[in-house]
Amino acid sequence: MTTTRFAPSPTGYLHIGGLRTALFSWLWAKKNEGQFLLRIEDTDLVRNSEDAVTAILKAFDWVGMSYDGEAIFQSKRFELYAQYVEQLLNEGKAYKCYMSKEELTALREEQMAKGERTRYDGRYRDFRGTPPEGVEPVIRIKAPTEGTISFVDGVKGEINIAASEVDDFVIARAGGVPTYNFVVAIDDALMGLSDVIRGDDHLYNTPKQIVVYEALGFKLPNFYHVAMINNEQGKKLSKRDGATDVMEYKTLGYLPEALLNFLVRLGWSHGDQEIFSIEEMIELFDPKNINKSSSNYNLDKLLWLNAHYIKNKPHSELAELLVDFGVDIREHSKKDLILNATKERGKTLVELAEQVNLILNAPTDYNAKNFKKAFKEDTPEILALFMTILKEAELNEVADYHKVIEAVVEQKEIGFGKIGMPLRVSLLGSMTGSGLDEIMAILGRDETLSRIEKAINELNT
RNA sequence: GACCCUUUCAUCUAGUGGCCAAGGAUAUUGCGUUUUCAUCGCAAAAACAAAGGUUCAAAUCCUUUAGGGGUCGCCA
Numbered sequence: 157m158t159t160t161r162f163a164p165s166p167t168g169y170l171h172i173g174g175l176r177t178a179l180f181s182w183l184w185a186k187k188n189e190g191q192f193l194l195r196i197e198d199t200d201l202v203r204n205s206e207d208a209v210t211a212i213l214k215a216f217d218w219v220g221m222s223y224d225g226e227a228i229f230q231s232k233r234f235e236l237y238a239q240y241v242e243q244l245l246n247e248g249k250a251y252k253c254y255m256s257k258e259e260l261t262a263l264r265e266e267q268m269a270k271g272e273r274t275r276y277d278g279r280y281r282d283f284r285g286t287p288p289e290g291v292e293p294v295i296r297i298k299a300p301t302e303g304t305i306s307f308v309d310g311v312k313g314e315i316n317i318a319a320s321e322v323d324d325f326v327i328a329r330a331g332g333v334p335t336y337n338f339v340v341a342i343d344d345a346l347m348g349l350s351d352v353i354r355g356d357d358h359l360y361n362t363p364k365q366i367v368v369y370e371a372l373g374f375k376l377p378n379f380y381h382v383a384m385i386n387n388e389q390g391k392k393l394s395k396r397d398g399a400t401d402v403m404e405y406k407t408l409g410y411l412p413e414a415l416l417n418f419l420v421r422l423g424w425s426h427g428d429q430e431i432f433s434i435e436e437m438i439e440l441f442d443p444k445n446i447n448k449s450s451s452n453y454n455l456d457k458l459l460w461l462n463a464h465y466i467k468n469k470p471h472s473e474l475a476e477l478l479v480d481f482g483v484d485i486r487e488h489s490k491k492d493l494i495l496n497a498t499k500e501r502g503k504t505l506v507e508l509a510e511q512v513n514l515i516l517n518a519p520t521d522y523n524a525k526n527f528k529k530a531f532k533e534d535t536p537e538i539l540a541l542f543m544t545i546l547k548e549a550e551l552n553e554v555a556d557y558h559k560v561i562e563a564v565v566e567q568k569e570i571g572f573g574k575i576g577m578p579l580r581v582s583l584l585g586s587m588t589g590s591g592l593d594e595i596m597a598i599l600g601r602d603e604t605l606s607r608i609e610k611a612i613n614e615l616n617t
Numbered sequence: 618g619a620c621c622c623u624u625u626c627a628u629c630u631a632g633u634g635g636c637c638a639a640g641g642a643u644a645u646u647g648c649g650u651u652u653u654c655a656u657c658g659c660a661a662a663a664a665c666a667a668a669g670g671u672u673c674a675a676a677u678c679c680u681u682u683a684g685g686g687g688u689c690g691c692c693a
Contacts, residue, residue: 165693200692257691264689273619274689294691312622321620321689329691336693359622360688383623383686390685418629421642425630428641447630450686454628457643467656500656511655561652572652580653588654 158190159350162223163340165197166208169401170215172453173355173385173393176419180382181353182221183420183441193347194223198231199339215402219412220434228347230339237334240342240372241295241327249371250327252293253280275323295328297338297367305363310380311446312356317363325364337361341368349377353443356381380443383450385422390452397453409481409504411469414462421457423447431464463503471495474508481509483516490598493554497594515595518607519585522614526587530577531615538568538575539582539608551601557593582611 160181164174185192194216198204216222244250253276255263264274281298300319309315327338340361344352359381369376387397399405405415417432424447426432426440466474474495475486485491494512502508542564549560564575576592583595583604596604 163693167693197693203692253691260691268618268689271618309622315621317621323689326691331691333691335691340693355687356622357687358693360620361693381622386686388628392686421629423629428631430629430642449623451630452628454643457629460643463656501654565652574652576652586654590654592652 157348157350158185158188159193159348160185160190160353161193161195161344161347161349163195163197163343163354164212165200166204166206166212167200168208168211169403170212171393171400172402172405172415172419173400175215175219175402175415176385176422177353177355177382178216178221179219179416179419180380180424180441180443180446181351182223183437184351184353184443185224186438187441190350191224192221193225193349194227195343195347196227196229196231197336197340198229199334199336204231211403218403218406219416228343230343233339233343234332234334237339237342238328238332240338241332241334244297244327244371245295247371248298250295250297251281251283251324252287253296253324253326254283254287254291254293255280256288256291273321275321276325278324281324292330294326294330296324297327297371299324299364299367305366307362307366307376307379309359309362310351310378310443311383312359312381312448315359315362317360322363322367325367327368337364338368341365341374342372344377345369345372345374351378351380351443353380353382356383380446382423382446383448386450386452388452388454393453398455409502409506409508410458410462411465411477411505414458414465417461417465418458422451422453431461459503463500466499466502466505466508469499474499477505478509478512481505483509483512485512485516493594493598497590497598501590511590514584514586514589515598518603518610519583522581522585522611526581526585527615529587530581532574532578534574535578536612536615538564538570539578539612541567542575542579543605543608546601546605549601551597554593554597557596561592578611579608582608 162174162178162181164170182192184190196209241250245252255276260276263277267274276296278301280296287293299322303319304316305319305322306314306316325337326335328334344365362379362381366376385393387393393400399408402415406412413434416434416437420432420437420441421430424441424445426445429440432440471492475491478485485494488494494515497515498508498511501511542560545563546560550556561572561575561579564570565572568574577587579592580587580589583592583599589595599607
């Protein structure tokens with residue numbers, strides 16, 4: 157049975173990098189009809205917050221990913237961890253270390269000066285004398301002193317780390333609170349994980365966790381370390397690079413399916429395929445196709461995907477989504493007409509809402525430049541004829557409006573631009589936008605006439 | 618500094634010794650469609666980090682160099 161997990165520490169919002177590793181884990185579990193579990197790593201009592209937990213859950217909800225069973229909170233499992241500390245102490249696999257923080261700092265500085273990798277020197281490993289007074293001990297685990305710690309990473313291949321690189325690290329702080337690498341190994345084992353997919357910033361934690369697995373006699377899961385997502389310049393993603401909070405994408409008008417499609421293709425591929433529905437992702441995902449190297453965030457591609465998903469979304473759903481962006485056309489009789497005329501012009505829901513508003517709301521401000529460009533000497537005459545024909549025309553569908561324009565073009569023997577541009581500026585106040593016949597069909601005869609009249613009046617004042 | 622990971626067009630990537638004088642996608646440019654913009658269609662330009670090996674044959678294997686990233690906490 158495939159069991160995966162996402163294990164965020166609740167110190168802030170859900171980051172898109174975190175969402176991608178969660179997505180990989182989720183897909184892998186779904187594909188194998190296994191379990192995807194959620195564990196909240198809140199052992200740092202100072203930094204974690206409940207708000208952060210709800211923020212993370214909200215983001216999961218928005219993208220439509222759900223976890224199996226109840227979320228596990230590490231802060232509620234301290235007793236369990238303490239038992240394992242006790243066990244290791246009794247078995248002589250861990251020991252108390254009375255080194256003070258000052259002594260540790262001094263040791264590190266000395267090692268740094270010698271150009272070595274800093275590590276605890278194991279001075280209390282076999283200590284049997286009287287402990288110094290006034291120092292509350294930490295518990296350290298006995299790591300192997302020689303040889304190599306090896307494991308096979310599902311993404312990077314075989315990883316070998318010399319035992320001399322892994323020191324007797326602290327598993328319980330002074331005061332008894334257990335540390336990250338200790339509890340992660342215990343929980344991953346106890347939760348029955350078969351596959352651990354996480355960021356490659358954890359690569360160096362893996363040998364430490366293996367020390368714990370072995371001391372406790374747990375079976376190792378498969379590890380997959382996924383490279384980071386960098387910004388467009390190839391540097392670490394930071395808040396200055398735009399949206400890093402998953403929920404920001406909602407505000408910016410992205411569709412969750414576009415964001416997931418974007419993220420799944422960052423560091424993973426399936427041949428030449430670019431567009432993946434959620435179902436296809438589940439069917440096709442395999443961690444063996446995860447890339448070894450880091451990838452750069454690429455807004456253009458996200459935008460392209462978002463435009464794609466907007467174009468292909470059912471109108472009823474689009475209308476529903478637009479409500480959050482200040483446009484409510486759910487009950488509008490010409491909803492389909494409106495969306496057909498606009499949805500290819502908005503890469504985000506924000507832009508789509510703008511396009512819809514542009515048509516629905518009569519222009520209040522006619523740009524003088526536009527007027528100058530579009531309105532020539534004979535324009536009022538042309539528009540007058542247009543209105544005359546429009547008043548008498550039979551108008552049932554979009555094409556009927558087009559016929560009106562055609563009639564004017566024929567009678568006046570002019571090009572389409574001669575009537576098109578002034579008409580567009582009159583109706584929208586803009587030189588660009590949806591098709592004129594579509595716009596007029598949405599507005600209807602009366603509103604169309606009124607907007608043209610208004611524009612002509614404006615011109616005369 | 619030490620250790621570990623990594624390196625194909627601007628970007629995401631295909632590629633596991635011969636199908637590769639390197640394919641797809643985004644972005645860019647041009648053309649076409651369109652009354653405009655957008656969409657769409659077609660086309661162009663654009664890469665194996667460098668140097669040495671191994672081999673009949675290397676983007677693919679080995680070595681070295683260079684660039685990028687990560688880790689060195691009683692944070693997670």
